[in-house]
Amino acid sequence: MTPRGRILPDWQPATTPAHRPVTGRTVELIPLDANAHTADLRDALRDEGLWTYMGYGPFGSAKAFDEWVRWACSQEATLFWAVCPRSADGTTPAATTPAATTPAATTPSRAAGVAAVLRVDEAHGRAEVGHICLGPAL
Numbered sequence: 001m002t003p004r005g006r007i008l009p010d011w012q013p014a015t016t017p018a019h020r021p022v023t024g025r026t027v028e029l030i031p032l033d034a035n036a037h038t039a040d041l042r043d044a045l046r047d048e049g050l051w052t053y054m055g056y057g058p059f060g061s062a063k064a065f066d067e068w069v070r071w072a073c074s075q076e077a078t079l080f081w082a083v084c085p086r087s088a089d090g091t092t093p094a095a096t097t098p099a100a101t102t103p104a105a106t107t108p109s110r111a112a113g114v115a116a117v118l119r120v121d122e123a124h125g126r127a128e129v130g131h132i133c134l135g136p137a138l
Contacts, residue, residue: 014125017117019079025086027138032080032114038069040111041082044135054133078118078131082111085137112137 022029030037042065051057059065072080086109113134120127 013122016120028084029081032082034070034073037082037111044112078116080116083113084109
């Protein structure tokens with residue numbers, strides 16, 4: 001068989017991504033925490049149309065949604081993150097509390113969506129990104 005593409009002689013197996021905050025240009029990914037993110041997500045993801053192509057949802061009640069968030073947080077092989085928009089200039093997260101009491105640079109923004117990394121195969125350097133549900137703020 002003739003190989004396709006470039007040979008990668010220095011390739012090494014990958015490791016499972018660390019489940020810690022990741023700051024990007026327009027969003028911050030924060031490990032999903034039921035206590036910190038459920039209320040924000042319940043509000044951000046309330047449009048039933050957002051769930052059209054998901055394997056679950058929309059949820060018939062706040063209790064059912066809250067149970068789903070707790071389930072997502074309990075998964076060990078699937079790493080869920082809250083997707084939080086950053087400020088317009090992309091330098092600091094948008095604050096959810098008054099700036100007078102908490103500096104915006106240390107205050108995470110409101111969760112406006114979820115995403116996850118799953119089906120990690122370290123030996124083959126593969127991971128799937130899924131469970132993506134983004135509210136209108138994103």
